[in-house]
Amino acid sequence: MATFTGSDDLRSAEFVDANLQKARFVRTDLSGVVMRGVDVAGADIDAPWLLEGKDFLRINGVDVTPFVEDELNRRFPGRETRRAQDPDGLRSAWAMLERTWAASLERVAAMPAGTVDISVDGEWSLAQTLRHLIMATDTWLGRAILEIEQPFHAIGQPNVEYETDGHDMSIFTTVTPSYAEVLEVRAGRVAMVRDFLASVTADDLTGTHKNPWAPEYPETTLSCLHTILQEEWEHHRYAVRDLDAIEAELD
Numbered sequence: 001m002a003t004f005t006g007s008d009d010l011r012s013a014e015f016v017d018a019n020l021q022k023a024r025f026v027r028t029d030l031s032g033v034v035m036r037g038v039d040v041a042g043a044d045i046d047a048p049w050l051l052e053g054k055d056f057l058r059i060n061g062v063d064v065t066p067f068v069e070d071e072l073n074r075r076f077p078g079r080e081t082r083r084a085q086d087p088d089g090l091r092s093a094w095a096m097l098e099r100t101w102a103a104s105l106e107r108v109a110a111m112p113a114g115t116v117d118i119s120v121d122g123e124w125s126l127a128q129t130l131r132h133l134i135m136a137t138d139t140w141l142g143r144a145i146l147e148i149e150q151p152f153h154a155i156g157q158p159n160v161e162y163e164t165d166g167h168d169m170s171i172f173t174t175v176t177p178s179y180a181e182v183l184e185v186r187a188g189r190v191a192m193v194r195d196f197l198a199s200v201t202a203d204d205l206t207g208t209h210k211n212p213w214a215p216e217y218p219e220t221t222l223s224c225l226h227t228i229l230q231e232e233w234e235h236h237r238y239a240v241r242d243l244d245a246i247e248a249e250l251d
């Protein structure tokens with residue numbers, strides 16, 4: 001099986017009568033790709049950054065992004081609040097998110113032991129997903145908004161492909177923590193966001209901060225909070241998708 005990595009430049013490549021059945025594209029830039037006369041039966045696309053109002057995904061001449069957005073909001077009630085613009089809206093959005101995650105954690109608690117450590121199709125397990133959300137909170141609230149010099153908890157799960165680039169990741173443990181420890185730290189980070197939102201004001205939301213991964217680009221408090229909400233909802237979607245797959249295997 002041929003493998004292409006970041007060192008391979010395939011920009012503007014042309015594939016004619018090529019067989020790409022079961023090919024897998026992971027963290028790959030396919031923006032602007034044009035496909036004509038292709039068989040895409042059974043294709044599975046996950047593009048979490050597509051639905052940000054400026055891009056489109058056109059199939060047979062139809063932009064399907066509005067339909068995808070509406071369907072995701074239907075499947076995950078409360079997701080539509082992730083772009084709330086004012087303090088009350090943000091507080092409501094976070095409360096809804098807390099209830100949503102609580103229901104999913106109750107679901108997994110009723111599943112067979114070890115479920116939280118199962119990786120589906122090479123993706124993060126539920127425990128790893130929660131660890132990543134710990135890091136997301138530390139990054140966008142602890143480092144960006146609160147400007148804590150070293151905000152990271154050791155059990156946070158970085159995305160190795162980009163979040164470690166140019167940053168000292170030695171703080172993160174190489175030992176897999178227990179699920180109980182993950183839940184404890186995660187609960188603390190959830191409360192941390194809740195407490196911040198409890199007193200945030202409209203003026204606070206306009207404050208500017210450095211982007212934690214690209215300091216040359218400023219972020220507002222509001223944009224940082226939107227990133228946290230986006231991370232939460234996208235990773236909850238992944239978690240539910242994988243729990244569904246695990247349950248299907250058990251049936």
